[in-house]
Every structure is written in structure tokens, then in C-alpha cells.
Amino acid sequence: MKAVDGKVLVIGAGGMLGQDICARFAPHFALITASRRSGDIRLDITDGEATRRVVAENAPDVVILCAAYTDVDGCERNPEEAYRVNAFGAANVASACADVGARLLFISTDYVFDGAKRNGYTEWDVPRPLSVYGASKLAGEQWIREICPRHWIVRTAWLYGVGGKCFPRTILNAAREGKPLRVVNDQTGSPTFTGDLAEVLLKMVSAKVAYGTYHAVNQGSATWYEVACEVVNLATERGLLSSGVSVTPVSSWEWLSPTCRPAYSVLNMERLRWAGIPLPRHWKEALQDYIQRLDA
Numbered sequence: 001m002k003a004v005d006g007k008v009l010v011i012g013a014g015g016m017l018g019q020d021i022c023a024r025f026a027p028h029f030a031l032i033t034a035s036r037r038s039g040d041i042r043l044d045i046t047d048g049e050a051t052r053r054v055v056a057e058n059a060p061d062v063v064i065l066c067a068a069y070t071d072v073d074g075c076e077r078n079p080e081e082a083y084r085v086n087a088f089g090a091a092n093v094a095s096a097c098a099d100v101g102a103r104l105l106f107i108s109t110d111y112v113f114d115g116a117k118r119n120g121y122t123e124w125d126v127p128r129p130l131s132v133y134g135a136s137k138l139a140g141e142q143w144i145r146e147i148c149p150r151h152w153i154v155r156t157a158w159l160y161g162v163g164g165k166c167f168p169r170t171i172l173n174a175a176r177e178g179k180p181l182r183v184v185n186d187q188t189g190s191p192t193f194t195g196d197l198a199e200v201l202l203k204m205v206s207a208k209v210a211y212g213t214y215h216a217v218n219q220g221s222a223t224w225y226e227v228a229c230e231v232v233n234l235a236t237e238r239g240l241l242s243s244g245v246s247v248t249p250v251s252s253w254e255w256l257s258p259t260c261r262p263a264y265s266v267l268n269m270e271r272l273r274w275a276g277i278p279l280p281r282h283w284k285e286a287l288q289d290y291i292q293r294l295d296a
């Protein structure tokens with residue numbers, strides 16, 4: 001890939017996806033990192049004044065907003081905080097970008113959809129979130145569309161990465177501790193490796209693809225149960241687990257959670273395809289890579 005000149009401000013740089021974005025973008029862009037608790041700059045995006053100042057002072061060409069209130073059950077319990085960060089925080093960043101003419105790349109979620117579809121959500125399907133998290137992220141999308149015309153909204157799903165707490169790691173740890181693995185088998189989605197997503201984002205920004213809404217996930221689909229089985233198989237093959245670990249499929253109602261999640265939220269990637277951006281590999285291949293990295 002050719003080197004691209006420009007300055008990129010990553011907000012939420014210390015998060016699971018943020019760390020991979022920084023690693024992928026650093027060789028190609030001058031990078032400035034911001035988060036509430038880590039990075040070059042301490043920034044809380046709910047503070048509109050501070051957000052405007054940080055963006056104006058650093059004059060980035062592109063701002064990547066991957067900061068969010070991502071605790072889905074926490075959002076259900078604290079809806080005000082969810083909207084404060086995911087909607088108004090996004091609006092603050094959008095106005096700051098519009099003020100200085102920076103392009104804004106916002107990370108959104110499959111949870112904007114209700115799960116009633118059965119053949120993959122496209123970028124033009126109508127969102128209907130079931131949860132506070134999904135609704136607050138959708139409100140963030142809407143503010144961005146209204147405030148900052150030079151934007152990319154990239155919806156992704158079921159993220160896991162080396163730099164954060166995530167489902168495959170939780171399964172691996174639970175299996176190692178000999179805990180029973182009872183995993184939901186009636187929610188189907190697009191498990192996605194943060195390293196692969198970061199690579200797609202880099203390609204999108206470098207190619208300056210048309211503004212608008214995109215989906216970016218690893219290909220294929222799975223239930224949480226299927227992902228857990230694959231984690232156990234791969235980890236057993238690599239000697240990280242002893243053989244004989246079993247996973248029991250359960251239904252969502254057996255899993256006590258305040259959040260209503262979509263039963264089906266697989267994302268299709270029509271716009272990436274049209275833009276000529278290579279689609280990320282199949283989720284099983286990506287998961288294998290992830291397990292190898294944990295083992296290294």
C-alpha cells in the first residue's frame with residue numbers, strides 16, 4: 001500500500017479496536033491518540049468545548065471515533081449515560097470535525113438492526129434497534145449525518161481482539177478454569193477480528209472511498225455457540241486446552257440479561273464491494289489467527 005500523507009486523530013485509541021487501528025495506521029499516517037484515560041491527549045467526548053479545542057488545535061485530516069459506551073447491559077441500566085456518550089459525544093466530535101473540515105470515520109454496530117431479517121443486512125436496510133446501546137449508536141449515526149457531511153459510518157459486529165476483554169478470550173479462560181460452558185445458540189451474527197477491521201478501515205481511508213454508510217465484518221456467520229465450539233477446537237488443537245471440553249447450547253432466555261439482542265444481525269458488505277475494497281477473510285480463518293496470537 002502506498003504511503004499516505006496526513007494526520008489522523010484516533011479517539012478511543014486505548015480500546016480494543018482503537019489499539020489495532022493505531023497499529024495499522026501508524027506506518028502510513030501521523031497519528032494522534034486520545035481517550036479518557038490513555039493516549040497522547042486525555043479527552044472526554046461528552047465535553048463539547050474540550051472536543052472542539054482538541055480537534056481545532058491538532059487539525060487532523062481524519063478523525064476516527066471508536067470511543068463509545070460499549071457495555072451493552074450497562075447501557076440498558078444507564079440510558080442517560082449511553083446517549084450522553086454514544087449520541088451526544090458523537091455529535092460533539094461531528095461538529096468539531098465540521099468546524100475544521102476534517103473527515104470523520106465513526107464506528108457503529110449491527111445492534112442498530114432488529115434481527116427480523118434472515119439473509120444479511122445491507123447498508124440501506126432500515127434500522128430498528130432493540131436495545132438502548134443500539135438506539136444510542138443509531139442516534140450517534142444520525143447526528144453525524146446531519147452535522148458532518150464528510151463522514152464514513154462503518155457498522156461492524158461481534159468484535160474480538162488481542163487488546164481487550166472479548167467473547168473468545170472469556171470462553172478460553174472459562175474452559176481453562178473448568179467452568180461449564182453454556183452458550184447461546186439462537187443469536188446469529190458476524191464475528192469480527194479487530195485486526196482485520198482495522199485493515200479495512202485503513203484501506204477505506206487511504207482510497208478515500210465515497211462518503212456514507214458501510215458494513216465491515218469478517219465473512220460468514222455463526223451463533224455464539226458455534227464461535228465457542230470453534231474456540232475450544234482451535235485451542236485444543238494448539239494444546240492450550242486439554243481434550244474433552246464440551247460446550248452446551250442454550251437459548252437466550254436462559255441467559256439472564258437486561259438487554260434484548262437481535263436474533264440475527266449478519267451484515268452484508270455491498271458498499272465495500274462496490275468501492276473495490278477487498279472483503280475481510282472468513283471468520284474461522286480470522287479466529288485461528290487470533291488464537292495463534294494468544295498462544296505466541
Ligand SMILES: NC(=O)c1ccc[n+]([C@@H]2O[C@H](COP(=O)([O-])OP(=O)(O)OC[C@H]3O[C@@H](n4cnc5c(N)ncnc54)[C@H](OP(=O)(O)O)[C@@H]3O)[C@@H](O)[C@H]2O)c1
Binds near residue numbers: 011044156
Ligand atoms: N465490541 C464489539 O463487539 C462491538 C461491536 C460492534 C461495534 N462496536 C463499536 O466499535 C467501537 C470500538 O469498540 P471496542 O470494543 O474496541 O470498545 P472498548 O474496548 O470498550 O473501547 C472503548 C474506548 O472508548 C473510550 N471512551 C469511552 N467513553 C469515552 C468518552 N466519554 N470520551 C472519550 N473516550 C471514551 C474508552 O477510553 P477510556 O477507557 O480511556 O475511558 C476506550 O478507549 C465502538 O464504537 C463500539 O460501539 C463494538
